[in-house]
Amino acid sequence: MRLLHVSALTAVALLAVSWGGSASGGSKTFDEKGFAFTFKYPSSFQKATSITTAKHAGGSAVDRKGVGLDRYNLIFVSRFQLRISVTSKNVAQVRNETDGLFSQLFGKRLRGKRIMLGGLPGYEYRGALSKPPQGRSRIEVLFDHKVEYTVNCQSTPKRRAELDRGCSQALGTLHQK
Numbered sequence: 001m002r003l004l005h006v007s008a009l010t011a012v013a014l015l016a017v018s019w020g021g022s023a024s025g026g027s028k029t030f031d032e033k034g035f036a037f038t039f040k041y042p043s044s045f046q047k048a049t050s051i052t053t054a055k056h057a058g059g060s061a062v063d064r065k066g067v068g069l070d071r072y073n074l075i076f077v078s079r080f081q082l083r084i085s086v087t088s089k090n091v092a093q094v095r096n097e098t099d100g101l102f103s104q105l106f107g108k109r110l111r112g113k114r115i116m117l118g119g120l121p122g123y124e125y126r127g128a129l130s131k132p133p134q135g136r137s138r139i140e141v142l143f144d145h146k147v148e149y150t151v152n153c154q155s156t157p158k159r160r161a162e163l164d165r166g167c168s169q170a171l172g173t174l175h176q177k
Contacts, residue, residue, distance in 0.1 A: 014162055027041060028040070028041055028045070028067070028168065029041075030067060031177075034079060035065065035077060035149065036144050036147070036176055037118050037120070037174050037175060037176050038173075039173045039174040040173040041166050041169060041170045043114070043165075044162075045068050045074075046067065046068065046069075047065075048065070048066035048067060048068060048076065049069050061078040062081055063077045064077070064079070065077055067165075068163070069159050069162060069166075070159070072132040072155075073155050073158075074163070075153050075154075075166060075167055076154070077149060078149065079147060080147070081148075082145075082146045082147065082148050083146075084146070086143035086148070087145060091114070091122065091143055092114075098123055098125075098141055099112055099123075100140070102141075105127075106125070106127035106128070106132075110125055115140065117142055117171060117174055118142070118174040119176050120142040120143060120149070121143055122141045122142040124139070126140075127139075133156070134156060134157050135154060135155065137152055138153040139153075140152065153166075153167035
């Protein structure tokens, strides 16, 4: 039985991303309407103006935003509506469903690591991607009552170190508005 019904899964491989903005020193802030949190990211990252995904599992995202270095090396966040309210008190009840969805997405059995990020409970998943070649994703699934957010840090070998630093900055500064 699906507890979340319309829940989550974000895409893994991007087919098309349009970029906006320009690079400058320092950091920028992700603060988008419809997302209950903000985070800092390197100013060398540009805002994605359009994100198209190649693969997903679960329901469709209500909204998706992203920042990154290029079409395959980016941090993108997705928002999903849920059928039930998920909080730190009942997040364990949805673990099997999220594990199943991410296992389907990555093509191997995964068990999420329980996390609390920016005051939101959730699970973290890491896996290899078939597209882009040698791609990897680190996905944080965060629950805010009847809203689920995924923060996907996706990289390829050429830009992995740079993207991983940006991901660490974003996750380390993520907090609720």
